[in-house]
Amino acid sequence: MAGxxxxxxxxxxxxxxxxxxxxxxxxxxxxLTTTDAVTVGGTAVVGADITGAxxxxxxxxxxxxxxxxxxxxxxxxxxxxxxxxxxxTIADGASFKGNVDMEV
Amino acid sequence: xxxxxxxxxxxxxxxHIRGQGSLEILGRxxxxxxxxxxxxxxxxxxxxxxxxxxxxxxxxxxQGDLRATLAxxxxxxxxxxxxxxxxxxxxxxxxxxRGHVQTDAEPxxxxxxxxxxxxxxxxxxxxxxxxQAAPTPAKFEAKPPAAPLKFEAKPPAAPLKFEAKPPAAPxxxxxxxPAAPLKFEAKPPAxxxxFEIKAPLPPAPPSPPKVAPPKPEMRKPEPVRVAPVAPxxxxxxxxxxxxxxxxxxxxxxxxxxxxxxxxxxxxxxD
Numbered sequence: 001m002a003g004x005x006x007x008x009x010x011x012x013x014x015x016x017x018x019x020x021x022x023x024x025x026x027x028x029x030x031x032l033t034t035t036d037a038v039t040v041g042g043t044a045v046v047g048a049d050i051t052g053a054x055x056x057x058x059x060x061x062x063x064x065x066x067x068x069x070x071x072x073x074x075x076x077x078x079x080x081x082x083x084x085x086x087x088x089t090i091a092d093g094a095s096f097k098g099n100v101d102m103e104v
Numbered sequence: 105x106x107x108x109x110x111x112x113x114x115x116x117x118x119x120h121i122r123g124q125g126s127l128e129i130l131g132r133x134x135x136x137x138x139x140x141x142x143x144x145x146x147x148x149x150x151x152x153x154x155x156x157x158x159x160x161x162x163x164x165x166x167q168g169d170l171r172a173t174l175a176x177x178x179x180x181x182x183x184x185x186x187x188x189x190x191x192x193x194x195x196x197x198x199x200x201x202r203g204h205v206q207t208d209a210e211p212x213x214x215x216x217x218x219x220x221x222x223x224x225x226x227x228x229x230x231x232x233x234x235x236q237a238a239p240t241p242a243k244f245e246a247k248p249p250a251a252p253l254k255f256e257a258k259p260p261a262a263p264l265k266f267e268a269k270p271p272a273a274p275x276x277x278x279x280x281x282p283a284a285p286l287k288f289e290a291k292p293p294a295x296x297x298x299f300e301i302k303a304p305l306p307p308a309p310p311s312p313p314k315v316a317p318p319k320p321e322m323r324k325p326e327p328v329r330v331a332p333v334a335p336x337x338x339x340x341x342x343x344x345x346x347x348x349x350x351x352x353x354x355x356x357x358x359x360x361x362x363x364x365x366x367x368x369x370x371x372x373x374d
Contacts, residue, residue: 003112007125010109014119014135017239020112 003036008043022052037044042076049081057094064098108141120153121204127157129164149179160190162199169203176350 005019006012011027015061017033025041031048032038039082040051054069057077059081067085075093084101108126111117126141130151136153137143143157149164156171170176180198187204195201245316293342330341 003110004115004131005108007107007109007123007127009124009316010127010139012119012121013115014117014121015116016115016117018112018115020114022112022115022144025107026123034115042128050124060289102245 004006008041040077055085111149113146146180154186 001041004016004018004022005027006022006026006103007027011012011029012027013031015031015033016028017031018062019035020036021036021039022032022047023039023041024044024073026043027045027073029047031065032046033051035053037054038050038056040046040055040057042058044061046059047063048061048100049063050061051066053067055065055067055071056074057072057079058074060078062080064081065079065083067083067084070084070087070089071083071087072078073079073090073094073096077091078095081098082101084103086103088100088102090096108128110128111121111131111133113130117133118135120135121127121133121160122136122138124140125175126143128144128146130146131148132150132152132279134152134157137151138154142159142161143155144161145164145166146156147163147322151166152336153168154170154171155166158172159174160170160172160176160183161179161186162170162177162309164181164270166182167185169186170184170188170190172192174190174364175192176188176190177192177194177196178184178196178199178201180196182196182199182201184199184201185203187206188201189204189206189208191207193205193207195205227270234297246369251341
């Protein structure tokens with residue numbers, strides 16, 4: 001079970017930080033920092049820089065992403081911003097705009 | 105739609121949370137929380153801000169107002185510092201609350217009714233309130249020392265002024281009483297000390313015991329006849345602290361210049 005869940009219909013304006021998994025189905029505007037995985041659900045709209053171990057995007061994300069492990073954009077997902085991660089995948093049907101730094 | 109949300113124990117949210125659905129706070133939130141559903145704040149939950157929802161069930165700490173459209177329930181271990189309002193308000197034994205409590209529906213937060221009446225329904229909260237009252241006096245105690253410090257900072261400046269004056273003043277004072285200057289130097293610190301005591305007294309009535317002892321000590325030096333003389337110095341110091349010194353030497357120079365100027369003028373006319 002995820003440590004933190006932002007349900008659909010909920011809006012957070014501000015910073016979120018922690019050391020556990022975060023799942024977002026609602027709206028977030030601000031900044032998101034965790035040492036664990038971050039999941040952005042299909043109904044989520046996130047306008048925030050995201051830092052975490054991994055990021056999975058099925059909804060909309062606008063902001064720079066820094067992941068220590070990996071970033072995955074699912075089909076239907078949309079991400080606008082720069083990505084810095086060791087591994088990065090874009091599923092067929094996903095949209096992405098930004099720079100990628102895979103620490104080559 | 106009414107999906108439930110969770111702020112995990114290891115998560116900190118700095119900002120406002122609003123929207124639909126219920127919310128469970130197990131971590132920390134620094135900001136206002138406004139939801140249409142229920143809000144549950146776990147034992148380890150910490151909220152600093154206003155919390156609004158249908159039913160608020162508090163087991164953690166809240167520093168801010170609680171407003172519910174259905175009920176506010178403070179569970180054992182809860183600690184709330186803020187106003188509580190809702191159709192139903194429950195404070196369980198073992199819960200701490202400090203603030204205005206109103207069990208009416210939700211009229212404007214009228215402060216007409218004394219908070220004391222509503223805040224004392226249960227005995228434990230009262231005791232707890234008393235326990236919490238202790239920290240507040242502590243705050244007052246902390247204030248007095250702060251005030252004296254400000255005044256203390258002034259005295260050092262004042263003595264310097266007085267010390268600086270003696271060298272210039274001795275010629276005048278020596279004729280009157282050579283011993284007097286010594287007394288004056290010692291008194292200046294005492295005079296400001298009186299002011300220190302007076303200042304803290306009005307703001308903090310509970311602290312008299314501590315303040316009282318210093319008064320007698322300070323009064324003893326006062327009886328001396330020199331006391332009336334000291335105040336005049338104090339009056340001069342605030343008005344013109346350091347300026348008088350530099351001004352005194354120049355006066356002799358001024359007349360010389362005036363003579364010179366006249367001479368120059370005459371010469372120039374000539």
